[in-house]
Amino acid sequence: MSAQPVSANKVREYLDVQPLDFDDAVKTYDPVLGIEVHVELGTATKMFDGAPNVFAAEPNTAITEVSLGLPGTLPVVNEKAVEYAIRIGLALNCEIAESCRFARKQYFYPDLTKNFQTSQYDEPIAFDGWVDVELEDGEIVRVEIERAHMEEDAGKNTHIGGSTGRIQGATHSQVDYNRAGVPLVEIVTRPIPNVGERAPEVAAAYVRTLRDIFRALDVSEARMERGNVRADINVSLRADADAPLGTRTETKNVNSFRAIDRAVRFEICRQAGVLDAGMDVVQETRHFHDETGETSPGRVKTDAEDYRYFPEPDLVPVAPSRDWVEQLRSTLPELPAARRRRLIGEWGFSDFEMRDVINAGALDLIQETVDAGAKPQAARKWWMGELARYAKDKGVELDELGVSSAQVAELIGLIDEKKINDKIGRQVLGVIVEADGDGSPAQIVEDKGLAVVSDDSVLTDAVDAAIADNPDVVEKIKGGKVQAIGALMGPVMKATRGQADAGRVRQIIMEKLGVAG
Amino acid sequence: MSSEEVARLASLARIQLTDEELTRFAGEFDAILTAVASVSEVASDDVPATSHPIAMTNVFRADEVTRTLTQEEALAGAPEAADGRFVVPQILGEE
Numbered sequence: 001m002s003a004q005p006v007s008a009n010k011v012r013e014y015l016d017v018q019p020l021d022f023d024d025a026v027k028t029y030d031p032v033l034g035i036e037v038h039v040e041l042g043t044a045t046k047m048f049d050g051a052p053n054v055f056a057a058e059p060n061t062a063i064t065e066v067s068l069g070l071p072g073t074l075p076v077v078n079e080k081a082v083e084y085a086i087r088i089g090l091a092l093n094c095e096i097a098e099s100c101r102f103a104r105k106q107y108f109y110p111d112l113t114k115n116f117q118t119s120q121y122d123e124p125i126a127f128d129g130w131v132d133v134e135l136e137d138g139e140i141v142r143v144e145i146e147r148a149h150m151e152e153d154a155g156k157n158t159h160i161g162g163s164t165g166r167i168q169g170a171t172h173s174q175v176d177y178n179r180a181g182v183p184l185v186e187i188v189t190r191p192i193p194n195v196g197e198r199a200p201e202v203a204a205a206y207v208r209t210l211r212d213i214f215r216a217l218d219v220s221e222a223r224m225e226r227g228n229v230r231a232d233i234n235v236s237l238r239a240d241a242d243a244p245l246g247t248r249t250e251t252k253n254v255n256s257f258r259a260i261d262r263a264v265r266f267e268i269c270r271q272a273g274v275l276d277a278g279m280d281v282v283q284e285t286r287h288f289h290d291e292t293g294e295t296s297p298g299r300v301k302t303d304a305e306d307y308r309y310f311p312e313p314d315l316v317p318v319a320p321s322r323d324w325v326e327q328l329r330s331t332l333p334e335l336p337a338a339r340r341r342r343l344i345g346e347w348g349f350s351d352f353e354m355r356d357v358i359n360a361g362a363l364d365l366i367q368e369t370v371d372a373g374a375k376p377q378a379a380r381k382w383w384m385g386e387l388a389r390y391a392k393d394k395g396v397e398l399d400e401l402g403v404s405s406a407q408v409a410e411l412i413g414l415i416d417e418k419k420i421n422d423k424i425g426r427q428v429l430g431v432i433v434e435a436d437g438d439g440s441p442a443q444i445v446e447d448k449g450l451a452v453v454s455d456d457s458v459l460t461d462a463v464d465a466a467i468a469d470n471p472d473v474v475e476k477i478k479g480g481k482v483q484a485i486g487a488l489m490g491p492v493m494k495a496t497r498g499q500a501d502a503g504r505v506r507q508i509i510m511e512k513l514g515v516a517g
Numbered sequence: 518m519s520s521e522e523v524a525r526l527a528s529l530a531r532i533q534l535t536d537e538e539l540t541r542f543a544g545e546f547d548a549i550l551t552a553v554a555s556v557s558e559v560a561s562d563d564v565p566a567t568s569h570p571i572a573m574t575n576v577f578r579a580d581e582v583t584r585t586l587t588q589e590e591a592l593a594g595a596p597e598a599a600d601g602r603f604v605v606p607q608i609l610g611e612e
Contacts, residue, residue, distance in 0.1 A: 043580050050583025059601035060591040064583065068591060080580035101568055108531055110605040158602065174602035177591070306529060311568030319574040 017273045022265055025272035026197040030241050033192040033203055033264070034234035034248065035143075037210050038184050040153060040227070041084045042220045046181035047152045048075030048118065048315075053183070055226060059176035067181045069113035074314050077102075081183035082125070082318055083328065084219040085150045088185050089126025090329050091213050092145050099319040100125045102150070102312040110175050111154040119186075121309040124149035125318065132337060133202065133209045136359060138351060141202050144190040153182040194241060200264040204257040207231045212336040224256055231260055235267040237275060246271075247281040251295050254288045263288040266295055343367070347376035360388055362398050368405030374412040382408050386426050390433050402437025403429070411441040423498045424450045452501045456508065459492070459500060463508050466491040477513055485509055518546045 020028070043053050049066035066073045089096050103121035129145035156179050161171030187210065195202045211229050214222040222229050236248035249271070254263045266288075271281050285298040334342070340363070344354050347370070357363050362383045369379035383398060387408070391398045411428060414420045420428065427450060428441050445451050453459060466488045467474055476484040485506060492505050510516065520539040523546065527534045534542065588601050597604040 045580050045582055050578065050581060051585050052582045058588060060588050060603070061585065061601075063586055063591055065586065068586070076576065076578040078580050079577035082577065099574065106529075110603075110608060157605075157608070159608075170607060172607055173605050174599060175605055176602050308529065311566075313568060316569050316571075316576050317574045 017270075017277045017279065019266070019269035020272035020276060022269050023197070025237075025268050026199070029237035029239065029246075029268075029272050029275065030193075030243070031195060031199040031264075031268050032236050032238065032245055032248075033189070033195060033199055034236075035189045035192070035203060035206055036232040036234075036250075037187045037207060038153075038230045038232075039088070039187070039210070039214050039220050039222065040229075041081050041183040041185065042218070043078055043080045043084065043183055045078055047078055047081050047150070047183035048181055049073075051181065054178070057178055059178065062178040063180070067113075067177055069180075075118065075312075077315060077318065078183060081150065082320065084183070084217075085125050085148065085185050086320055086325060086328050087217050087219055087332065088187070088214070089129065089148050090325070090332055091217055091335060092126070092129040092131050092148060092187065094126035094129030094145060094148060096320060096325045097123060097125050097127070097318075098322075099123070099317050101317050102315045103309045104312050105151075105307045105309055107307060109154070110173060111157050111177075111180070113155070113177060113180060117151060117154065118312055118315070119151035119309075120149035125320075131206075131209060131213070133205045134337065134340075135198065135201055135205050136355060138355065139198075141192075141195065141198075141205075143192055143202075143206050146188045146190045148185055148187045151184050151186060153179050153184050155180040191245060199235070199268060200261040203231075203233055203264045204260040207260055208257055209336070216333055216336050216339070218333070227255065230255055233260060233263055233267075235264055235271065236281070237268065237271045246275075247283050249281065249284055249286050249295075251286045251288050252298070256290075259288055259290055262293045263295060266293060270295070347380075349376070349380065353380065356384060360384060360398060362388070365398055365405050365408075369409045369412070372406050372409030374409040375416075378412045378415075379408065382412065382425075382429075386429055390429070401433065403432055404437065407432060407437070407439075407441060414441055414445065418452060418501065420445055420450060420452055421498075421502065424452065450499060453496045453499045456504075458496065459505055459508055462492045462495040462500070463488070463505065463512060465495065467509075467512060474513060477515060482515060518543050518550065 019025075041053075045051060046053055046067060049064045051064045051067045052062050054062050064073075066075055086096055100120060100123040102118050103123075104116040105119045105121070106116040108115055124147040126148040127146065129148070131143050131145060133141045133143055135141065155175050155177040158174045158176070159170035160174060189206070192202065192206075207229070211222045211224065214220040214229065220228055231254050233251045233254055234248045235251070236246040238244065238246040249267060251263045251267060254260045267286070274281050282297075286295040287298055288295050340354060340358065343349070343363070344351065347366075349357070357366060357380060360383075362380075365383050366376065366379045369383070370376050387398060387401060387403060390403075391401050394401070411420075411425055414428075415422065415425050424445070427448075428444050431444050431448070432439050432441070469491065470488060473484050473487045477488075488509050489502065489505055492509075493500050493502070520536075520543045523539050523542045524534070527539070592598040592601070592603065595603045
């Protein structure tokens, strides 16, 4: 479908329209989403040639004649990429095609050497699936998958001469084809209705769910910040849930979960403003700007989407045998939703605790810490407490803090063995975080002399001093107020820089004063 | 086929044609389309669509890295190159 040409007048009117407040917008209109997610597969080589699939190599070195689309070259399909595509399709509860073809999608852009992208058109490898998306409060939204198809990524343009590296004002562009031909799977949803005010959250949670599935399947590193996972978000509004679908806009390449939430929110408010002003939403591609949280229209292309697809004559059909498909189905790993349910049972976490853990991105870290011997609640306490605070202060994700699960498990082990207490544990972590993850907890405890003091002679001296300094407290304790013992323990802990074994200190005080606990 | 349709195809394919060529190609394309259309007279619904002359499927390669081009080789045929990249003219009207 081609977008309607827009007159200059119309554009001017359009720009003057005030967006509606979000709450008003979702009260007046029913938003419907549609999401396209591209995932770069983590194969060793590209989709159609043996060039390495690597990130951030020297420009134009991870390429062959095929990546460059030189005359006379022929593509050959990477079997591993087909396998990964099937695994993704199965994980999304899709049918797997008995036979499917590649097609040429033709357009001119410098990041595409052949003037067509090898993709799939009317015969995707996977279709008719669904995935359950869990929102932060535990509500489940089922998203229907229309199709998942295989294609190749394009090269990367760098715009030169513009002030901000943007295309506007650029005098020319430079192209690096290292990414050209990297295998992609594009996953397209059916329209996602009945999401109402939760539309922004559903969109972000859906992409997060897919990201987690890609990682569980081990088919991609699925790093949003590297562009391994890219989302195009369609939003439309209609009067109510019974009305036909409204005109949609497609916001391209929204590449963080927060950006997805904001882009959907903005489009709902903007479109509601346009409709309230009695105008029509223009079907168009839009771009999201992280700095402002707004979207702006892309070029209105009169011949947009006239890609003149036709079957790729250089490739034969892919016809995955049912045996292969069933073998891949039987070796699918446990998927994230099932794993969460299992771990809630095994670890004894509450639903609430588990959601917190997941939202903090701590599930794998806690799993590894538990695997390394720590008790689940202790692992949760350290990752969600002290370490989460450090991550927040530094503005990084937990797994970017540099602290490993093995270090945390070792720390918990030292506490369990009463070699250190929680307070010293926090000190040790501080040392490791400062050193960007370097150091073994046991070694740090030894080097810095942090081990719990349980040497009775040291403790006895400190206790004697505390007793001598606080005769009034001693009287109280002897008079039966045993809880006043805390007032003596304070000075002892202080004298031993917090390293005293608190239980032992208490014992010594009671012995000295001849009272029973 | 009208010369307007040929003009549209030419613009999609980034080919510049004269008015005379547009008229001539309209006639030639018509003849080609008519000839191709005759296939549908014999192809009934039970004939599967074919995209390759030889009936074969699943031609795959193993996921193994092969020889790659060096940057110099890659850029050897480029009209202009800089910073190890191909230099292309200004891209207009897109973001």
